[in-house]
Amino acid sequence: MFKLPDGFTRHVGVLLMMAVLSACGQGGDEKAEAAAVTPPVASPWQSGYEDIGRTAKPAEVAAWDIDVRPDFTGLPAGSGSVEQGEEIWLARCAACHGDFGDSNKFFSPLALGNVTPQDIESGHVAALNDPTRVRTTLMKVATVSTLWDYIDRAMPWNAPKSLSTDDVYSLVAYLLSLDYIVDEDFVLSNENIAEVQARLPNRNGMTQDHGLWKIDGEPDVHNTACMTDCESSVEVASSIPSFARNAHGNLRDQMRSFGPFQGVNTSEEQGEKMMLASEDKAPAAPKAGLAASAPMDLLTSNGCLGCHQVDNKLVGPAFTAVAKKYADREDAVAYLSQKIRQGGSGVWGGATMPPMAQLSEGKADEIASWLAQ
Amino acid sequence: MSGKSDKMGTSEKEFLAQAYTPSPTVPERPGSFGQLRKAPESFLEKSTIEAVSQSGVDENRRRLLRTSFTTALAGMLGAGLSARAAAAEGDPDILTLPPWSKSLGNAVATNPYGQPSKYEANIVRRQSPGLTQTAQASVSFSPLQGMFGMITASGLHFERHHQGWVDVDPRRHRLMINGLVSKPMVFTMDDLMRLPSVSRIHFIECGANTGMEWGNAAVPTVQYTHGMLSCSEFTGVPLSLLLEHAGYDKARGKYVLAEGADGSSMTRTIDIERALDDVIVAYGMNGEMLRPENGYPLRLVVPGVQGVSSVKWLRRLEVGDKPYATKDEAIHYVDLMPDGQSRQYTSIQEAKSVITSPSGGQRLMTKGYYNVTGLAWSGRGTVKRVDVSFDGGRNWYTANLEGAVLPKALTRFNIGWVWDGKPAILQSRVVDSTGYVQPLKRQLKEVRGTRSVYHNNAIQSWRVMESGEVENVQIA
Numbered sequence: 022m023f024k025l026p027d028g029f030t031r032h033v034g035v036l037l038m039m040a041v042l043s044a045c046g047q048g049g050d051e052k053a054e055a056a057a058v059t060p061p062v063a064s065p066w067q068s069g070y071e072d073i074g075r076t077a078k079p080a081e082v083a084a085w086d087i088d089v090r091p092d093f094t095g096l097p098a099g100s101g102s103v104e105q106g107e108e109i110w111l112a113r114c115a116a117c118h119g120d121f122g123d124s125n126k127f128f129s130p131l132a133l134g135n136v137t138p139q140d141i142e143s144g145h146v147a148a149l150n151d152p153t154r155v156r157t158t159l160m161k162v163a164t165v166s167t168l169w170d171y172i173d174r175a176m177p178w179n180a181p182k183s184l185s186t187d188d189v190y191s192l193v194a195y196l197l198s199l200d201y202i203v204d205e206d207f208v209l210s211n212e213n214i215a216e217v218q219a220r221l222p223n224r225n226g227m228t229q230d231h232g233l234w235k236i237d238g239e240p241d242v243h244n245t246a247c248m249t250d251c252e253s254s255v256e257v258a259s260s261i262p263s264f265a266r267n268a269h270g271n272l273r274d275q276m277r278s279f280g281p282f283q284g285v286n287t288s289e290e291q292g293e294k295m296m297l298a299s300e301d302k303a304p305a306a307p308k309a310g311l312a313a314s315a316p317m318d319l320l321t322s323n324g325c326l327g328c329h330q331v332d333n334k335l336v337g338p339a340f341t342a343v344a345k346k347y348a349d350r351e352d353a354v355a356y357l358s359q360k361i362r363q364g365g366s367g368v369w370g371g372a373t374m375p376p377m378a379q380l381s382e383g384k385a386d387e388i389a390s391w392l393a394q
Numbered sequence: 395m396s397g398k399s400d401k402m403g404t405s406e407k408e409f410l411a412q413a414y415t416p417s418p419t420v421p422e423r424p425g426s427f428g429q430l431r432k433a434p435e436s437f438l439e440k441s442t443i444e445a446v447s448q449s450g451v452d453e454n455r456r457r458l459l460r461t462s463f464t465t466a467l468a469g470m471l472g473a474g475l476s477a478r479a480a481a482a483e484g485d486p487d488i489l490t491l492p493p494w495s496k497s498l499g500n501a502v503a504t505n506p507y508g509q510p511s512k513y514e515a516n517i518v519r520r521q522s523p524g525l526t527q528t529a530q531a532s533v534s535f536s537p538l539q540g541m542f543g544m545i546t547a548s549g550l551h552f553e554r555h556h557q558g559w560v561d562v563d564p565r566r567h568r569l570m571i572n573g574l575v576s577k578p579m580v581f582t583m584d585d586l587m588r589l590p591s592v593s594r595i596h597f598i599e600c601g602a603n604t605g606m607e608w609g610n611a612a613v614p615t616v617q618y619t620h621g622m623l624s625c626s627e628f629t630g631v632p633l634s635l636l637l638e639h640a641g642y643d644k645a646r647g648k649y650v651l652a653e654g655a656d657g658s659s660m661t662r663t664i665d666i667e668r669a670l671d672d673v674i675v676a677y678g679m680n681g682e683m684l685r686p687e688n689g690y691p692l693r694l695v696v697p698g699v700q701g702v703s704s705v706k707w708l709r710r711l712e713v714g715d716k717p718y719a720t721k722d723e724a725i726h727y728v729d730l731m732p733d734g735q736s737r738q739y740t741s742i743q744e745a746k747s748v749i750t751s752p753s754g755g756q757r758l759m760t761k762g763y764y765n766v767t768g769l770a771w772s773g774r775g776t777v778k779r780v781d782v783s784f785d786g787g788r789n790w791y792t793a794n795l796e797g798a799v800l801p802k803a804l805t806r807f808n809i810g811w812v813w814d815g816k817p818a819i820l821q822s823r824v825v826d827s828t829g830y831v832q833p834l835k836r837q838l839k840e841v842r843g844t845r846s847v848y849h850n851n852a853i854q855s856w857r858v859m860e861s862g863e864v865e866n867v868q869i870a
Contacts, residue, residue, distance in 0.1 A: 074585045074639065077570055077578040085570055085710050088651060088661060091719045127527045150734040152845060161728065161736065164719040171721040174659045175557060178530075181657040226736055227728065233740040233849065234665065236698065236774055240744060242841050244831040246781065246823070248790045255786030255819060257857065258870035259610035261754075269523060269614050272755035274516055277540050281764055282756035284516070285863050287614075330523055 089170040093214060096169065099186040100210030103203065106195025109188055113177045122199050127178075131158040132199035136222045141202060144225030159200045163227045165218045168193050267331065288331070316391040319384055325377075338369040344392050357389035358382065510549075516540070519550060522618050525606070530558035533600070535621030538750045538769065544595070544797060544804045546624035548680045553687045554600050554622065554701060556722070557658035562707050564683075564691035567655065569675070573712035576641030583691055587677060589631045594674060594697070595803045597625040597771045599743050601700030601727055604850040608839075611866045616753040619854060619866060623769070625804035628695045629678025634670045637713065647713040651720075652694045655709035661720040662703045663739065664696060666713075672697050672802070675708065697802040698773030699741045700848070702727055732843035743773035745832050746851035747780055747807070747824035758862035761815040768793075770805045772826035777805040779825045784811060786819035786855065786869055787834070793822070801827075818858040819867065835868055 089095040111120065118124050122131035135148040136159055148154045149161070162168060173189045175181045184192070194209035202220055203209070209217065218224065232238030267288040269275075276284030319325070329337045338346075347353040362385045364374045377385065483489055510517070517540035526532040534553040536546060553559070564583045572578040600622035606612040613619055637650070650669045654660040664673065674695040677683060684690040689706030696703040702722050717723070717739060728736040747770035752758055770777045776799055781790035793809035807822070824832045835852040842849075857867040 070589055071639070073588055074579045074581040077572060077580045081570065081580065082572050082578050085653075086572055086712065087659075088653070088712065088718060088720070090714070090716060092716065094716075125527075128531070145734065147734070149730065149736075156730070158725055162725050163736075163738075164724050167719050167721055167724040170661075171725075174661070175657065175721075178557065181557065181659070226734065227724075227738040228731075228735045229738055231729075231737045231740060233729075233737065233742045233744070236668065236671075236742060238742065240830055242833040242837050244823075244833040244837055246779070246790075246825050246831050248781065250788060251790065252787045255788060256870040257819075257855075257867045259868040260857070260865055261611055261614050266614065269520075269618060272614060275520065275537070275539070275615060275617065276516060276756055278513065278516060281759065282539075282752045282864075283759070285755055285757050287755070 087170075087174055089166045089173070091164040091166045091218075093166060093211070096166070096211050096214065097186050098211045099190050100208055100212075101187045101189070101191025101194055102208045103191075103194045103198045103205050105187075106191035106193070106198075109184075109191055110195050113180075113184075114192065117178055122196060125155070129157070130155055131196060133157045133160075134200065135160055136200040136202070138201075140222040141220050144221070144223065146223040146226060149223070149226065159196070159202070159222065161223060161226070163221065163224050165193070165197075165214060165221055168196065169214075270331075316388055319380075319388055325388070337374055340392060342369075344394070347393060353393040354386060354389045357392050358385040361385045361388055514540075517550070519553065520617060522606070522613060531556050533602075533622060535617045536624050538616045538621050538623065538748070539753050539756065541750065542806075544625055544769075544806050545680065546626055546804075548626065548682065548685050548688070551598075551624040551626065551679075551685065551688055552600070552622045555658075555687075556660055557656060559687045560656045560707060561686040562655060562691060567691055567707075567709070569692060569708060570710045571636060571640040571713075572710070573651070573714050574643035574647045575637075575713055576643075579640045581636075583677065586631055586675065586692070590635060591629055591678075592632055592674060593627055593629040593678070594672070594695075595625065595627045595798070595800050596695060596697040597623060597743075597802060597804045598695070598701045598704055599623045599746075599771070599773075601702060601740070601743070601848040604746075604852070604854075605847045607852075607866075607868070608844045608846065608850055611868050614866055615755040616748060616750050616854075619754070620748045620750075620769075622701070623771075623804075625771075626679045627681070628674050628676040630674040630676030630692075630695070633673040633675055633694070633711070636675060636711070637669065640713075642713045646715045649714050649717050651710075651712040651714060651718050652703070652705040652708060653710040653712070654689075654705050655707040659709075660702075660705055660722065661718060662705055663717040663720065663723060664694075664699075664703060665717075668696060668699065668741075698743060700727070700743055703741065727848060729842070729846035729848045731846065737846075740849055743771075744849065744851050745772035745774065745777070745824045745826040745830050746770070747777075747822040747832055748854045749782070749820050749822050749856060752820070752858065752864045753856050754864055754866040756864045758813055758858060758864070760862075761813055763810065763812050765808055766793075766811045766820065767806065767808045768822050770795075770807055770822070770824040771803065772824065772828075772830070773802060774830065775827035776801050777824055778827050778829075780805075780807040781823045781825075782807075782809045783821045783823070784818050787821055787853070790823065813858065815860065817860055819869070820856045820858065820864075821853050823853050836870070 086095070110118075110122075114122075117127045118131055119126070123133050124130065133155060135154050135157060136146060137148075140146045140148075146160045149156065154160075158168075169189060172192055173182075173184065173186075176184065176192075190209045194203060194207055197203045197209075197217065198205055198207065200222070202222065203217060232240055266272075271284075271286060271288040273284035273286040276282065278284075320329075329340055331340050343357070347357060350356065360368075360374075361377050362380055362382070364377065380388075517537045519534035519536060521529070521532060521534050532553075532555065536550050536552040541547070541550065567583055569581045569586060570578070571581075603622035604619055607619055633650075637647075648666050650664045650666060652662050652664060674697075675692065676689075676695045677692050679685065679688060684693060689704075689708065692708045693706045694704050694708050719738075723739055727740070728738050729740050730736050747768060749766060749768035751767050752764065758764065766782060768780070768782075770780045777795060780793045780795065782793050783790045791809060793807040796806040796808055799805050832851060832853055838850065838852045855867050855869050856864050858864050
């Protein structure tokens, strides 16, 4: 900025600066100061938008207002038996949740038999105090309306909102029967659902007595902003074990390839294989290309890593195990590529690998080549 | 091979010889060159080096080695042999002009929608392997280790979907307001975008962020420990305006149910005080429309509250007199306490901070000065102060807060540090505008145990080892 000649009043100086600034297309503090000279004028049109939007028609509200509250407000009339529920369950739910709602293959188990008659009596599920127990839906849920509402709005997984009202009653009845909350000949309806609520094992297991609901709630954990000599001893209690260093893939390829904090190479062997798979690529991006983010990205974006890890068996075999098994097979790339695209079961156990049909042959080949090498 | 290597006239044999020359784990700064380079063997995998040593170079390995040399070349020129050879004259990256200085660049609008440089391919969202069994009910984490400032690039905003993401046709999208209102209403996107709008910068953090770390150090980098966190400028209509517009029942209306238009039709209960405060029915994000993964064309933004309440693909708001106990507030997003009771409707994200660089999985390349940087935020207000410790919490130093310090927004902090090459443990600790101090892990565990999954806002510890490698640790 330039210096004002002596004798200029502040006002004139500002005007002069404005002229200079507008000439070179700049703004800044001076402009704000100028604005203060000319008082702002409020828009007279602070309202007037009352006619925007329209009244919802009753049929429209009925079509979308599907929520069911704990007091059963919103619950449509209907009924369904455990027996009918089992039939629908086996056809539409069991593939993901298992015949008895106990599968953890795709989702956390819904029912596992961790609920006791004493829990049904007390309304507190005792097994929630046992850290070794898997926490199932029926152990946790305190409101039967939640089951009804969720199945109705979001299930089945791949075809939400395709169940009839009576289907939903049947499925809730079947699910509850899996932990003996209702008998196997039970018929659930809007008339008797409140009685089921009174038997829900964890119905008394929720508390709203905490400070995290309201913005001015009282915190339950308190620290102080000590600045010097705050700890008498500092002991590391936990770190990532060395065998798990590479469980999230090579960290070198997850950091910027320049700058002061580059990534640690956590997988030398894996790094070599990736490089082979991408060696024909233009060497334009040094480490990114090396990273063969190609296979890793494919594995990630296609959900492969949900079931497979590099070194460990998860739902499916470890990638290293697949590589080893087909190391000597001449048509390994073609075979693996086809298996990836078509899916299968039986080679590595009972778990089914879904077809990865969304992958083009080229992409499947890319993964297969990486595996084969 | 690049043109540069041809000019150097260096044979493959010489490269091989160089590649086998061991160098210290922490290389010294090479001469007067400004940029520190990694030793060239970093580009050759150990197993390859061993294999070549044992059995010579066959054609397949030769190709592999050539590839690595080509890619390693830039690094090699700055250090080691070639550095020594060229040291007398200067930095080859200065003395030999690169191709981009000697060619015509690309045309405007070559990429009508701009993309990051190909050299930034490592800075992307990632899943945590094994965390979820399906990729539709899952999470992708923001790469906090590579991000700057307070705004998250829209393409790097973390994802949390409950039944996959959808790309909703904005011309067919509607927002309905019903329940305890004098007039149930329907709005099109045209309507909503005509209404008075606000633009505000807020963080969104998943309630389960850092949830894998309750019991022990479980995941290696800040992307996985803290990456269910993003911050954007959101533009939209204040929810309070829409509720007034529909004539909500001021006597009986205590809660608002928000519902999505996707397959899961996610629902969450918002208490009326929050709803009337600073909640936005948002369509804009960082200057453009929301991304499909983030709720295009309409989402709720509930500042300071765990991300699950910021319902995406928002289709309906219902005013009611009781909470709704939906799936994500009765089965999930409930915090199991040591006494077996679950806290329901835990919403507020209390003050939290984390050092993003240096952080787990990174390596300090030499002793000396580093800018230590990180993020701090509070769901109850603004960041007042951030302190950083380099000795595991014994002593603390106050960091600089950068740029705008806004309510319920990420705040960037920086602090200088000279590493003496000895082991160190880095931590950050935020104090927010309510005076709340971010807790130690053990203080949190004393009250809440280790099984509550949600709302882990403990102080994070990164251990720097003598090798310069940084790892995720927890302090007793």
